[in-house]
Amino acid sequence: MLEEARGALTPVFRLIDEEKNTSFTETETLEDSGSPELSININDDIQFDNVNFAYPARPDVFVLRNLTLTICSGQTIALVGSSGSGKSTCISLLLRFYEPLSGCIAINNRSITDCNVKQLRQKIGVVSQEPILFATSIYENIRFGKENATKAEIEEAARQANAHDFIMQLPNKYDTVVGESGVQLSGGEKQRVALARALVKQPALLLLDEATSALDNTNEKIVQEALDQACKGQRVALVGASGCGKSTVIQLLERFYNPLQGQIYLDGVNIRQLSIQWLRSTVGLVSQEPILFNLTIAQNIAYGKENTSIENIIDAATKANIHDFIQQLPQGYGTRVGMKGVHLSGGEKQRIAIARALLRQPKILLLDEATSGMDTYNEQIVQEALEKAETMNSTCTSLIIAHRLSTIRSCDLICVLEKGYLVENGTHAELMKRRGVYYRMIVCNSIS
Missing domain, CATH: 3.40.50.300 (P-loop containing nucleotide triphosphate hydrolases)
Incomplete structure (x- = not known):
């Protein structure tokens, strides 16, 4: 906690100590003077x-x-x-x-x-790989792109972003409050709302920075709870449309929420009977939106595991294919990543998050789009590293969520979710023979 507090205070003190530049202010920069020269x-x-x-x-x-x-x-x-x-x-x-x-x-x-x-900036629309939503309604989040946008313009932008249908299925429709940072929506739903916000202003230039990193090839579905039982030592994949409940399974396993009905068992014991602290200490999680703190790279990797040696940190970073990059930085593992890892690219942040999970040597490894921010080359290398780390610990159960289906073909079990229900499960070969939902997803993915 002390290190977190120090990290949080650093930008505050830097701002206090900064000398004012009297020749340049943000107000003057953003002021619309209307001058033809500007x-x-x-x-x-x-x-x-x-x-x-x-x-x-x-x-x-x-x-x-x-x-x-x-x-x-x-x-x-x-x-x-x-x-x-x-x-x-x-x-x-x-x-x-x-x-x-x-x-x-x-x-x-x-x-x-x-x-x-x-x-x-008014003439440019931007959709980044980590969409930013505000704790207000979907309607207002889209309207941030154009203050005087009409209801018809907002709905048309949502249709263009393939978001209108899932919005209309929500109880409050466009008046649905998305929560802090859009926490009430799935990754794909947040990305589509952000895309609608960019489109509503009808920009002259549209910048898409990994804008579809959280999206599937199928339409958005309503989020419902989904549960599945994984066997010890297996690599189990959950696949399905964005919003079908894949990430919800992980949130239930970590006991961020409790099921309305039914139970989840770990080694035959209802997880509600287990200490939350113990349960989460046995789990390593890498989510589709990695969380980093304004600390050094070494501190971020070691976060949550006290008295970790630098040798163990380097070993975890090597497995996550991030060690070579870190060594090239002037301060190496002592490099501060900035608030929420702002000084690193999406792929670099993701690999540090993977290293942090591997350092814990967890009994359960949860990978929620763990390679979503990486290019194909690094995705392949990290995927191989993850598979190697999993096989080194024969008792480690891996639960993998992915819409990039090429990353889960070697899993022991693939479970297909649709509208919150488990509709198919089996190996890749078995599911392909059935020519069902999974087969159609593979075909659609190949065509795209």
Whole structure:
């Protein structure tokens, strides 16, 4: 707790000690002066000209080097590369969250640094890999994209984002309060609401940073409770449409909630009869939205396990395929990750979360979209590392949630959920022979 408090106070003291720059204020930056010199037509070509950039927290580690790229108006452009290669950084620079160290970003041969920040951002729609929702209604969350949007515009944006149908099935429909950070919605539902928010403003430029990382190939379904019994030492996968109850199973296993009916047993004992502290100490969890604290990388990996040696931390990081990346940082394992891991990419944060789970040597390993933020290369390596770690402990039960079906074909048991019910289970080969729900998911996934 003391380390958490220190980590939380760091940005506060930094802000207090910071000297005021009298020549530049946020109000002046965002002020819409209406001057023609500050306006910009974002429908023209976008150029990155020899852009170099490093984050202020790690000035010696260049994220972009001599990036030169032209994006023509009307084109759909994809940025691909390994986790941490600078893809999301390009979006941050376009939005002027940061400025390049050298080089220039221009629209129609005009540097965006000469343009009004407020006007620039009003013309851009963004959907990030970690959607941000506010503790208000779905309607208001979508309306944040356009303050004067009509009800018809909001519903049309929701339809375009394939969110309207699941919203209309909720008791309060568009008036449903999503909770803090959208906690009342599944990962896929949150992502669709965020996409609707971006679409309602009809942006001239739409930036999608892993915007479909939490989505399936099928429609959203109503969240209902789902339970399944896993055998010790097995690798069991839960698959199904986003919102069908996969993550709910994990939340029930960890006793974040209790079932309305029925029981969950661990080694023949009802988990409601077990100490919650003991139960959770035997579980290692990696969720689709990794939680990191404003501490060092080593402290984040060791979090929750006291008196851990640096050798054990390095071993867990190596298994999670993050050790080499950490060694390349100027401060290595002593590098602070920032609030919620803001200084790391999505894939890097996920691998640190995996290392933290593996360090615990859990009896039950829960992987809720554990490789969702990774590129194909790192996903394969981490998947192999996870399988190796699981086989090294023959008594460890792994419960894996995935919509990327290629990651679960080798599981001992695959359970298919639909509308909160278990509709199929078996091995990959068995389910393919049945040509049922799982077979259709595989075919749909292959076509897409």
